[in-house]
Every structure is written in structure tokens, then in C-alpha cells.
Amino acid sequence: MMIPCLACESRFRPDEYFRACHDYNRSMDLVAWTCPCCGNRDDLRVLPGELGFGYPRKGRFDVHDRIRVPGLRRHRKELRLDITLDTNVWRVPTRLRQLVGAR
Numbered sequence: 001m002m003i004p005c006l007a008c009e010s011r012f013r014p015d016e017y018f019r020a021c022h023d024y025n026r027s028m029d030l031v032a033w034t035c036p037c038c039g040n041r042d043d044l045r046v047l048p049g050e051l052g053f054g055y056p057r058k059g060r061f062d063v064h065d066r067i068r069v070p071g072l073r074r075h076r077k078e079l080r081l082d083i084t085l086d087t088n089v090w091r092v093p094t095r096l097r098q099l100v101g102a103r
């Protein structure tokens, strides 16, 4: 299973890919991801069994493209998102200033 960067089309193993996730926006339910190869930043939604890509619109996020990642699971926590695949867990923290802005 290799996950592509939608900008430069480099492909990453899940561990490389999910380690590059760095901010969980809880109110929008989005994870920020910066490509280790080209530096492109993308926002994506982690969904059961797939990743959703799209665009913010009117305060919401519309998913337009999906990449299937069989076995992918997500657990929303208070200040982070836990992404699990097989026996691996990646924890993506929420930046506190996002919480302040969401109030």
C-alpha cells in the first residue's frame, strides 16, 4: 500500500505518510499534511478505510477525491486525532490556538 502526494505524485509508505501529518483541526475534522518530498501542504480528512481530499467551502470541507487505505481507522480525542493502521498508531496533535479560535 503506497499513498501518493497529489501535488508531486511521490508515493509513500503509510508510516512515512502519516508521520508527515502535523496538525489536527478538530472543528473542521482535518489533518494538515506536508509532503516530505515537495513541501506541498494539503488538508485531508481521515476516514474509515480511506483518506478524503477536497476544498474548504463556506466553513465546511467538501471531499472530492478519496484514496482507499484498507484497514485505516481513526479515533477522535480531545486534543488530537489517533490514526491507526494494522498495529501502528500515529497521533496528530491539535494546536491550541485553533481551539481558542473555535470558541
Ligand SMILES: [Zn+2]
Residues within 6 Å of the ligand: 005, 006, 007, 008, 009, 010, 035, 036, 037, 038, 039, 040
Ligand atoms: Zn509532494
